[in-house]
Amino acid sequence: MSDFQKPTSSEEFKKNFAQIKPLMDANMAYYESSRCLFCYDAPCVKACPTGIDIPLFIKQINTNNLIGAARTIYSSNYFGHTCGKVCPTEVLCEGACVYNDQNVKPIEIGRLQSHASTFAVQNNIHFFSPQSSNGRKVAVIGAGPAGISCACELSLKGYDVVIFESKAKPSGLALHGTAPYKIENQEVLEEVEYLKRHFSFQVIYESKINSPEEIRRLERDYDAIFLGVGLGSTRATKTPGEDLENCVGATEFIEQLKLNPLDIEIGKNVVVIGGGNTAMDVASESARLGSEVTLLYRRSKAEMGAYDFEYELIRSVGANAIFNTGVIEIEGEQSVESVKCMKTVSKNGKLETVPGSGFTLPCDFLIKATGQSKQTDLFDKMNLDYDNRGKLKVNEYFQCSRPQYFAGGDCVNGGAEVVNACAEGKIAARGIDNWLKKR
Numbered sequence: 379m380s381d382f383q384k385p386t387s388s389e390e391f392k393k394n395f396a397q398i399k400p401l402m403d404a405n406m407a408y409y410e411s412s413r414c415l416f417c418y419d420a421p422c423v424k425a426c427p428t429g430i431d432i433p434l435f436i437k438q439i440n441t442n443n444l445i446g447a448a449r450t451i452y453s454s455n456y457f458g459h460t461c462g463k464v465c466p467t468e469v470l471c472e473g474a475c476v477y478n479d480q481n482v483k484p485i486e487i488g489r490l491q492s493h494a495s496t497f498a499v500q501n502n503i504h505f506f507s508p509q510s511s512n513g514r515k516v517a518v519i520g521a522g523p524a525g526i527s528c529a530c531e532l533s534l535k536g537y538d539v540v541i542f543e544s545k546a547k548p549s550g551l552a553l554h555g556t557a558p559y560k561i562e563n564q565e566v567l568e569e570v571e572y573l574k575r576h577f578s579f580q581v582i583y584e585s586k587i588n589s590p591e592e593i594r595r596l597e598r599d600y601d602a603i604f605l606g607v608g609l610g611s612t613r614a615t616k617t618p619g620e621d622l623e624n625c626v627g628a629t630e631f632i633e634q635l636k637l638n639p640l641d642i643e644i645g646k647n648v649v650v651i652g653g654g655n656t657a658m659d660v661a662s663e664s665a666r667l668g669s670e671v672t673l674l675y676r677r678s679k680a681e682m683g684a685y686d687f688e689y690e691l692i693r694s695v696g697a698n699a700i701f702n703t704g705v706i707e708i709e710g711e712q713s714v715e716s717v718k719c720m721k722t723v724s725k726n727g728k729l730e731t732v733p734g735s736g737f738t739l740p741c742d743f744l745i746k747a748t749g750q751s752k753q754t755d756l757f758d759k760m761n762l763d764y765d766n767r768g769k770l771k772v773n774e775y776f777q778c779s780r781p782q783y784f785a786g787g788d789c790v791n792g793g794a795e796v797v798n799a800c801a802e803g804k805i806a807a808r809g810i811d812n813w814l815k816k817r
């Protein structure tokens with residue numbers, strides 16, 4: 379049972395979507411930072427894809443040096459604040475903290491990181507001095523975490539960078555995808571504004587790069603091109619009834635929720651299909667919108683791709699989950715009225731339906747969290763190689779099969795976390811710099 383009523387005001391929305399990692403005050407940050415053992419060869423650092431010197435910034439917080447702490451964070455990760463709030467720290471830095479071995483609560487690294495980075499963003503503290511222009515131009519396609527991280531690093535090295543972004547706002551899925559109870563939109567946007575003030579890159583919004591003419595123009599006018607275009611829309615499942623009203627894709631639903639939280643359309647009885655982290659997010663979000671939620675996953679709980687803590691979160695807000703259940707038809711006259719399901723079983727790694735196990739589950743809204751498509755149409759227009767799963771092929775410097783192109787983030791890794799996109803955008807920027815210097 380959902381514990382929530384559908385929010386009708388911003389205040390009610392904020393209450394239902396209260397931050398799960400709220401900002402610390404100075405006392406809490408002091409206390410928490412005092413617990414750190416400042417380990418040598420610290421495992422938390424090794425677990426961070428951007429390699430932030432975690433014991434150093436925790437020590438700096440502990441000695442009331444918030445500017446130094448923020449410098450430590452931002453010199454490794456340009457999305458220090460966003461990552462502090464949205465990173466799955468439970469399986470990254472905090473999951474690696476030595477306290478876990480002693481059955482003691484790990485250090486709340488993410489919240490400490492947000493504590494220091496908020497100070498820098500809100501006080502507009504300046505850490506970086508971009509070099510003057512070296513006369514070379516780089517086009518970045520996509521203003522998500524990968525594209526913006528790449529642009530920051532390149533502008534530090536004196537490149538003139540222009541980002542082409544198809545949407546009206548920056549930050550990609552960090553803004554349009556991450557759950558509102560992890561980070562508020564305003565925090566994501568403020569961090570990008572902060573970066574834009576300190577680095578000289580330009581962003582051109584509502585400027586989707588798609589036509590062969592635009593692509594040839596970029597190839598002609600820019601020395602290098604970085605692709606940070608992420609993934610595409612939710613994949614079709616080819617289930618009969620998928621075209622009915624109120625049957626929507628998870629990423630499209632979440633984007634609407636993030637942009638128009640009070641006008642979002644949802645049913646009273648929501649079925650979510652999927653077993654990944656996006657399925658958990660959308661189930662939790664639907665429950666917080668006051669709906670009764672049932673998650674259907676075709677495999678067992680142990681086989682879910684979602685992190686355990688994400689599953690615990692949906693259970694804590696009253697969403698129900700049924701495993702080993704596949705949807706074979708979505709039923710309804712015009713709009714979704716029910717789903718026809720079959721129980722499944724895994725035999726030698728293959729999924730089989732159990733004869734005679736069919737049942738019908740009434741629902742008035744269905745959200746498919748069954749994965750996102752890849753941007754292979756665009757890659758074809760650019761003549762770039764990708765693997766059989768649609769991931770761009772790159773070398774260790776994130777350079778694509780055509781040397782003028784580099785890429786990073788979800789379009790290369792197939793869909794990971796914000797922190798991976800940040801790390802890859804930065805490595806690619808260094809790759810671009812090395813490649814252009816040799817030419």
Ligand SMILES: Cc1cc2nc3c(=O)[nH]c(=O)nc-3n(C[C@H](O)[C@H](O)[C@H](O)COP(=O)(O)OP(=O)(O)OC[C@H]3O[C@@H](n4cnc5c(N)ncnc54)[C@H](O)[C@@H]3O)c2cc1C
Binds near residue numbers: 465519544555587789
């Ligand atoms: C629902 C959901 C929830 C998530 N929650 C979390 C979370 O809690 N924590 C976490 O760490 N990660 C989370 N992720 C993953 C994370 O958001 C992504 O891994 C990360 O944003 C990838 O960054 P990116 O820059 O590669 O791509 P994106 O963030 O997707 O950015 C790509 C950008 O490119 C633009 N673009 C695309 N094509 C074009 C084009 N042709 N021309 C111009 N612009 C274009 C897009 O509009 C977009 O702004 C979530 C993902 C989803 C789907």
Ligand code: SF4
Binds near residue numbers: 417423487
């Ligand atoms: S592993 Fe834990 S205790 Fe050790 S430095 Fe990292 S946060 Fe501090």
